[in-house]
Amino acid sequence: MTNAAHRLLWTVIALLLVAGGAVALAASLGTLPGVDPAAALLSADVVDRWRTAAPWSTLAVAVVGALFALAGQRLLARELRGPGGTLRGTLSHPGRRPGRTRLPADVLTDALVRDLSGNPGVRRARVVLTGPAPHPDVWIRVDLTADAPAAGVREHVHAAVRRFAATTHCQPAHLDVTARIEPAPQ
Template identity: 60%
Template sequence: MAAVRAAGGVTHAAHRVLWTVVALLLVALGGVVLAQSLGWLPGGDPSGVLLGTGLRRSWQLATPWAPLAAAAAGLLAATSGLWLLLRELGGVGVGRRGTLVHPGRRGRTRLAAGALTRALERDLTGDPRIRRARVVLTGDPHRPDLWLRVEIVAGARTVGLREHVNVALRRYVDTADCRPAHLDVTALVDAGQA
């Protein structure tokens, strides 16, 4: 599968790597600031600052709140970084509800189940003999259960209609890269249309 591109031409995998690096930097920065403010760094002075001498005066004026503020800022940066890291790495191999996920060599492709069912419905109604189609997709993304209901226009010739449905199903299976575990096709004649 080709790598999915995000806005700006960057692949989702590259986007994920970028945000993972940002998250790691936030965790590292937050950890250093927190450790410095608590005096855990070797040779570090908890009342000292990590920034230039111009801010040293402000730091001293803010004492005793400066170390507490630095600890809070470090904890906030570390927590933000961990949250971002877990968010970026936690989704690997896990599908979202209503989404089919297919891993590839250069990332994952996510296909919304609703978009797939609407595409199959449009494909089925591409034949003028089918007035309406309803598709329901449930179960495991790689072996889903698939229910089709097609309403055939009253008086339409049905020769070749089964083949049309089979071709649409093959296109769906190729697009979604899955094989239905259960397939149920119901064809009804729409008596309301003449």
């Protein structure tokens, strides 16, 4: 659900609870037309029917209550999970059998950064993935040491991108690599 859908859901729940409370208050104060504030909440006919269906009526109410409690618990757990638990960007692939594989984009970029940083000539690496899953755009920035051999680093970056493509089954539609060489210490 989107944030707007969650806000709408909580607004509807709040309005239903407020409306129920207002009706109960109006009935108890005698301001609701056709309702006697001194009358019993349940009529004798309703009480007799409840007693006639004795074990099943109690079981039905318990089951409905458990379903409402489960729905409330799931809704509350989703709300409390917050933005840290949500998947912002995902890479989704259809499988050979029914189903899909979904991976958070952060996991994929972190893996590629670790792979790129494995070369001793790479001091830091940064990766950004954009675009659709089968052919994402890959933006890479590597900060190199002053003594890093350019050809070796270039081959290392291309090998890391090939491993990424083989692992994720995604061929980058656009690959942009920026290399910055840090100055040698004096």
